[in-house]
Amino acid sequence: MNEIGEAVLEQHRDYTGAKVGMWLFLLSEILLFGGLFILYSAYRYRYPVEFHQASREMEVFLGTINTLILQTSALIMTLAVLAIRKGNRRLTAYLLAGTIALGAVFLGIKVSEWLTHIEQGIYPQSPVLLARTKGEVLFFGLYYTMTGLHGLHVLIGICVLLVMLIFLLRGKFSPSRFVPVENSGLYWHLVDIIWIFLYPLFYLIT
Amino acid sequence: MHEGRESASREFEKGLQAKPENPAQEMGLRTYILVWLGIIILTGITYTLSRIKIEGWEVIIALVIAGAQAALALNYFMHLKSETAGIFKVIIPLVLAVLIVFMALTFSDVAFRRW
């Protein structure tokens, strides 16, 4: 640590340290969603039949497509980081744009799912929902909250990646200076991982 | 004071460049494609298994598969596998332990109420 420590101290730039900071932030995001997962598990334990009942309203096809879209966007993002490490700025730009595009499609599908549910009268405090069992009300409360919070994070991720794209086009990144892109990738992957857990818990309850 | 810093800088910059602080260089396109395929296939598996009724085990199976997908993403896409600094080995086990303990203690209430 000693030589690197002194170099870090003198140069004010620390590649590993920047990643450590980002990972610690990701831990806090995991705990943020973790609270919701704790609630989900408690309520599903208490209302197993009603959760199953409610999940029949979910469009498994759309959810699965969205899962594949997000997982593919994760690959594209990883390749974007690889590209900038190799110095291929143009390719990096295309891959970042591709990630953003897939993220936008994900959000579009998610919004359309929400709109479908809302049209069917299933939303918080709706007469249709309140007429159903408590377990179902809780399922949808958790559904809107968890997918909503996740969607917000997708949106934030898209904005972050747009900023990265702009900085890239302004020439701020190179094979020796790319940690913001890598850190943005870490954030994007976390958003993907959270969805990996949301998908079976909301769409695949048998 | 500033000059001292600059010459020390130059000296240590050489040191920095000599040591590759860039562990992710070991993974390439092939690895990433394979990992992606693995994740996609696991999605297919979890979907298929959900159509079969496996009494009582559904949640666990779903979580195990999701966990495997997450492990692939963490280790390869997020380069955890090739990180050398000690703290990286600790953080995921740590956050898992924290979540499990929080959930377990909460369930010591939720699952054992007699009313």
Add this chain to the structure above:
Amino acid sequence: MQAEEGASFYQSQGKYQGIFAWIFSTDHKRIGILYLVTILSFFFVAVSFGFMMRLQMLAPASILKPQTYNSFFTLHGVTMVFLVVIPGIPTIFANFFLPIQIGARDMAFPRLNLLSWWFFISGAILVYISLFTGGGPIDTGWTFYVPYSLRTTVNVPLAVFGVFVLGFSSILTGINIVTTTHRLRAPGMTWHRLPLFIWATYSTAWVQILATPILGITLLLIILDRLFGVGIFNPAEGGDPILYQHLFWIYSHPAVYIMILPAMGVVSDLVPVFARKTIFGYRAVAYSGVAIAAVGSLVWGHHMFVSGQSDLADILFSLLTFLVAIPSAIKVFNWVATLYKGSIVLEPPLLFMLAFIFLFSIGGLTGLIQGALAANLHLHDTYWVVGHFHYIIFGGMGFAFFGAIHYWFPKMFNRMYNRKVAKWAWLILFLGFNIFYFSMLLLGWEGMPRRYYDYLPEFRTLQLSATFGSWIMVAGLIVMFVNIFRGLLSEERGGINPWGAATLEWQIPSPPPTENFEKIPVVKNGPYHFEEHAQDE
């Protein structure tokens, strides 16, 4: 040795002028001062709320409307907990001294550090705006329990959102502290040569990162339920209020360890200096802090013994609560062993440390008493609990905080306060404190409920003594702070090392220059090696 003031961090010129050179500064020392000024301001506000509450409780006649009283104890709690005690030592003293103590020029993420302060200010402003908008000042208690917090017509959403923003500040500070400690230690500064203040702050930072998000999500759910009726905690829709309590306390219990661990770190650093003797059991003190952070995150259910949670949960949480007392006791034993046969220098900082040890012990032991299930049945939501947590938080963290101010004052400002007056202030504070809060322990034992704006005649005498104690205590606070402010304006210089300490901050000028060190030091000794470090005077 005269400190060279011309090159201090106060003098540095950047691209900003005036106040902007401070509120846009990424220098960890300036940010520490920013926090000091803002946190002390909030402390005075919160003390004022408390003072008014004591006036109300002086006699059965009412000077406050019940609704007002409810808002006062809520705001007193929210301000003290989120704006003073949780940020207190980490944001002021860790920000200022962590980089210096490890031999670095700044924190790992200086701009993030500034952002933390801006989140802090923004969150505070949002909370205080909520007093004058929406339905008016919150009356839920700082714990925001559902279902009341979902139904009360006061401005819960904005206040709770303000606290949510404050959570960001805490998380980012935690990230900065952990990364800095891992990455920026000077050559030779191994983990086991770190000052114990760093060990304590480091352990705390992990709790800040891991526990605060749970509060974040819980507060978000309150807002979502009030705005959209999502129903997750609403019993009418199948929601479970006890689950709210679980989520709330999963953060808020570790929060009290965020409060006390850095304070314990201060004690661990100061006691060796004023006993002229290295700490007894360095590793025990260091690791017990880690253990407190870990085990302390598992005891939250002891706030919920009478909530209706299962018997199994009651038993488990009570057991864990007793277990977490062990590492705390280890620290107390080690501090006392450090003092034993030491060469005691009874300066103001040490007086505050001695008071800490005494008051924290009382607070901790009363905590064990209420951690016993049978006793808790009678003591829950009484003045006993209020007395307990004021002993721990105020007697503990508060006194350590004041001690830290008195200790690091000469380094931060190159001035010195009147030490004799400081000792008198301490004595008045200490006496007032104990009359005040011991009365509360007795009141609670007798059955006086908390958060009540009035009481039965049988509680009259003790309420009187509590209020009188509070007046003496406030007098002590006034004397202490006036003495500190006058010290700022005085002619007397602080010097480089007035206490003869051995940690790195005492080897650089007072106040420190912007880059802290001319050359990054190479560390060869532990932090309590006093032989080579003669005092200034």
